Amino acid sequence: xxxxxxxxxxxxRFLAVxxxxxxxxxxxxxxxxxxxxxxxxxxxxxxxxPDCPDWKDRDRFVLSAGHxxxxxYALLHLYGYGLSLEELxxxxxxxxxxxGHPEYKHTPGVETTTGPLxxxxxxxxxxxxxxxxxxxxxxxxxxxxxxxxxxxxxxDGCMMEGITSEAASLAGHLGLGKLxxxxxxxxxxxxxxxxxxxxxxxxxRFEAYGWQVIKVSEGNDPKAVEKAIAEGRQNxxxxxxxxxxxxxxxxxxxxxxxxxxxxxxxxxxEVLLTKHNLGWPTEPEFYVPEEVYAHLADQRKQLKARKEExxxxxxxxxxxxxxxxxxxxxxxxxxxxxxxxxxxxxWDFGEKAAATRSLSGxxxxxxxxxxxxxIGGSADLNASTxxxxxxxxxxxxxxxxxxxxxxxxxxHAMGGILSGLALHGGLRPFGSTFLVFxxxxxxxxxxxxxxxxxxxxxxxxxxxxxxEDGPTHQPIEQLANLRSIPNLHVLRPADGRETAAAWLHxxxxxxxxxxxxxxxxxxxxxPGTGREALRGGYIVSSEKEANPxxxxxxxxxxxxxxxxxxxxxxxMGHSVRIVSMLSRELFLAQDKxxxxxxxxxxxxxKLLFEAALPMGGEAITGPYGAVIGIERFGASAPGKVALKxxxxxxxxLVDKALEMxxx
Ligand SMILES: Cc1ncc(C[n+]2csc(CCOP(=O)(O)OP(=O)(O)O)c2C)c(N)n1
Numbered sequence: 001x002x003x004x005x006x007x008x009x010x011x012x013r014f015l016a017v018x019x020x021x022x023x024x025x026x027x028x029x030x031x032x033x034x035x036x037x038x039x040x041x042x043x044x045x046x047x048x049x050p051d052c053p054d055w056k057d058r059d060r061f062v063l064s065a066g067h068x069x070x071x072x073y074a075l076l077h078l079y080g081y082g083l084s085l086e087e088l089x090x091x092x093x094x095x096x097x098x099x100g101h102p103e104y105k106h107t108p109g110v111e112t113t114t115g116p117l118x119x120x121x122x123x124x125x126x127x128x129x130x131x132x133x134x135x136x137x138x139x140x141x142x143x144x145x146x147x148x149x150x151x152x153x154x155x156d157g158c159m160m161e162g163i164t165s166e167a168a169s170l171a172g173h174l175g176l177g178k179l180x181x182x183x184x185x186x187x188x189x190x191x192x193x194x195x196x197x198x199x200x201x202x203x204x205r206f207e208a209y210g211w212q213v214i215k216v217s218e219g220n221d222p223k224a225v226e227k228a229i230a231e232g233r234q235n236x237x238x239x240x241x242x243x244x245x246x247x248x249x250x251x252x253x254x255x256x257x258x259x260x261x262x263x264x265x266x267x268x269x270e271v272l273l274t275k276h277n278l279g280w281p282t283e284p285e286f287y288v289p290e291e292v293y294a295h296l297a298d299q300r301k302q303l304k305a306r307k308e309e310x311x312x313x314x315x316x317x318x319x320x321x322x323x324x325x326x327x328x329x330x331x332x333x334x335x336x337x338x339x340x341x342x343x344x345x346x347w348d349f350g351e352k353a354a355a356t357r358s359l360s361g362x363x364x365x366x367x368x369x370x371x372x373x374x375i376g377g378s379a380d381l382n383a384s385t386x387x388x389x390x391x392x393x394x395x396x397x398x399x400x401x402x403x404x405x406x407x408x409x410x411x412h413a414m415g416g417i418l419s420g421l422a423l424h425g426g427l428r429p430f431g432s433t434f435l436v437f438x439x440x441x442x443x444x445x446x447x448x449x450x451x452x453x454x455x456x457x458x459x460x461x462x463x464x465x466x467x468e469d470g471p472t473h474q475p476i477e478q479l480a481n482l483r484s485i486p487n488l489h490v491l492r493p494a495d496g497r498e499t500a501a502a503w504l505h506x507x508x509x510x511x512x513x514x515x516x517x518x519x520x521x522x523x524x525x526x527p528g529t530g531r532e533a534l535r536g537g538y539i540v541s542s543e544k545e546a547n548p549x550x551x552x553x554x555x556x557x558x559x560x561x562x563x564x565x566x567x568x569x570x571x572m573g574h575s576v577r578i579v580s581m582l583s584r585e586l587f588l589a590q591d592k593x594x595x596x597x598x599x600x601x602x603x604x605x606k607l608l609f610e611a612a613l614p615m616g617g618e619a620i621t622g623p624y625g626a627v628i629g630i631e632r633f634g635a636s637a638p639g640k641v642a643l644k645x646x647x648x649x650x651x652x653l654v655d656k657a658l659e660m661x662x663x
Contacts, residue, residue, distance in 0.1 A: 126420020
């Protein structure tokens with residue numbers, strides 16, 4: 001290694017060591033062990049532009065082992081991403097741009113939020129799919145607009161997590177040749193050496209997935225790492241796993257190679273010993289040699305020139321292919337064409353009762369006419385979730401222009417991949433499964449909400465009305481669980497027009513994910529539903545008298561039962577209002593005056609009716625209201641029977657209403 005490179009590698013190591021020491025918290029071992037490999041990638045291969053961190057054709061670098069965050073912070077600082085030395089000194093402190101784990105949109109140059117192991121790996125697979133899809137859409141002879149690699153840095157923890165296996169299996173199937181994983185194979189996790197729990201042959205596993213596997217026996221040998229990455233890049237038909245043997249906490253006389261170096265400061269004495277050992281000055285802390293800054297400033301200039309060449313290419317592309325350039329901007333803008341809302345096809349369904357999953361499927365075909373950058377699919381349930389885009393083909397190894405992804409029975413990876421597609425930009429990702437299997441992808445949904453990604457989850461078979469499949473397939477607590485995630489919008493439409501309104505909201509939402517909750521069973525088209533649903537909650541049937549004495553609030557399949565109950569209660573002389581609650585989050589985001597108009601505080605009798613766990617309902621009903629829901633697991637029986645036995649019926653609703661009215 002050239003002196004200057006060696007100096008840069010040690011700079012990264014000691015920035016990490018000093019930052020963790022100062023914060024008295026963090027993970028020094030990974031940056032110390034992986035610095036040479038990461039620096040080799042950044043200095044020899046990574047196509048990026050610190051002056052323009054969101055350059056669309058940059059290579060993506062994902063630190064899936066997010067606990068090693070100081071590795072990426074050190075690199076971002078040295079490469080001039082505007083992350084100051086002061087910020088590194090503020091590692092893990094309130095308000096700093098150097099949080100414990102890398103956070104998307106928080107620190108320039110961080111491509112995704114990582115920390116929960118394996119998620120970044122799945123994100124990277126999504127990014128590589130996006131690259132392949134967009135290259136197929138936009139590249140033309142002489143105009144290779146989309147041509148970048150996705151690099152993901154993973155540790156043993158990522159390799160152990162199931163999501164990595166799922167995502168790697170799909171990546172191998174799809175032949176994502178521009179996906180390269182650097183596996184920091186240091187054989188250490190928190191509890192000790194990997195021999196205590198992880199003794200499989202990871203290389204053989206990945207070979208079986210269809211990956212090219214390359215081994216590097218010494219992670220501090222940059223030539224070997226460079227050669228391996230070059231080999232990985234050459235293979236455009238298979239993703240590459242580069243297994244790099246490293247030593248956690250490299251350089252620390254007493255902690256190198258031990259789990260002691262994983263997640264705690266080295267300690268003042270050991271820091272000194274390590275600095276002596278690697279010939280590093282003990283003072284000042286956070287020392288960056290001037291020649292390292294100068295060297296990387298040179299690289300930065302070259303990177304900028306490369307980006308400017310690409311800008312010129314884009315200009316020339318626009319002259320040669322103006323229509324394509326227009327599409328390029330449309331796909332990347334995230335904007336919804338103004339004629340979508342007026343397209344009668346999304347509002348008009350005839351009179352015949354239909355399942356909202358089927359209506360959603362029809363709406364999606366129309367949406368795709370307006371938004372051809374939609375991409376997605378299901379975890380092997382398209383026949384049930386109806387999310388196939390009929391005008392497009394399957395996205396496959398040899399058919400990258402397809403918009404339908406078969407995720408296979410891999411819900412967790414689907415979640416992470418959808419986020420990766422959104423993070424990449426240019427596409428509108430969606431994925432579907434049964435509502436009950438949301439549990440299998442929760443960690444990815446949570447991160448998408450945290451990152452504010454515009455991802456759509458279509459969850460069908462939304463209640464015990466699923467029927468005969470029984471309690472394993474009948475969601476009870478999933479709605480409450482989804483609603484507990486900040487920044488996730490949950491929408492449960494009652495009929496076709498509400499499904500259309502839900503989709504309109506979803507495609508217009510750019511700052512967070514949405515979950516669309518759909519019925520398996522047929523539902524009637526209801527009078528009074530429509531665009532008003534875009535406010536989340538609205539009066540679908542007003543009281544006949546001047547003021548209501550009771551308000552029933554329902555969502556989805558229960559709305560039609562609520563309307564039946566209103567009839568009965570009115571015949572008994574009560575004045576009842578019915579409110580459709582398509583989305584609590586959306587309703588609660590409306591101004592207070594609107595909320596008060598729909599659910600006046602003066603009307604204390606508010607009865608919420610939903611075939612799901614009542615938890616959280618008080619946010620809607622207020623302190624004097626009540627909730628009818630289901631508080632046990634379901635049972636195998638025809639859907640109608642299951643609903644009735646679980647107390648989801650007009651009769652139960654009427655009885656409860658009368659009880660409240662008589663109090
Ligand atoms: C899903 C998940 N489970 C557990 C953890 C806690 N955790 C953080 S790092 C780690 C061990 C990771 O080992 P490895 O990837 O080998 O990292 P290294 O020891 O090399 O730093 C664990 C269990 C986590 N971050 N995410």
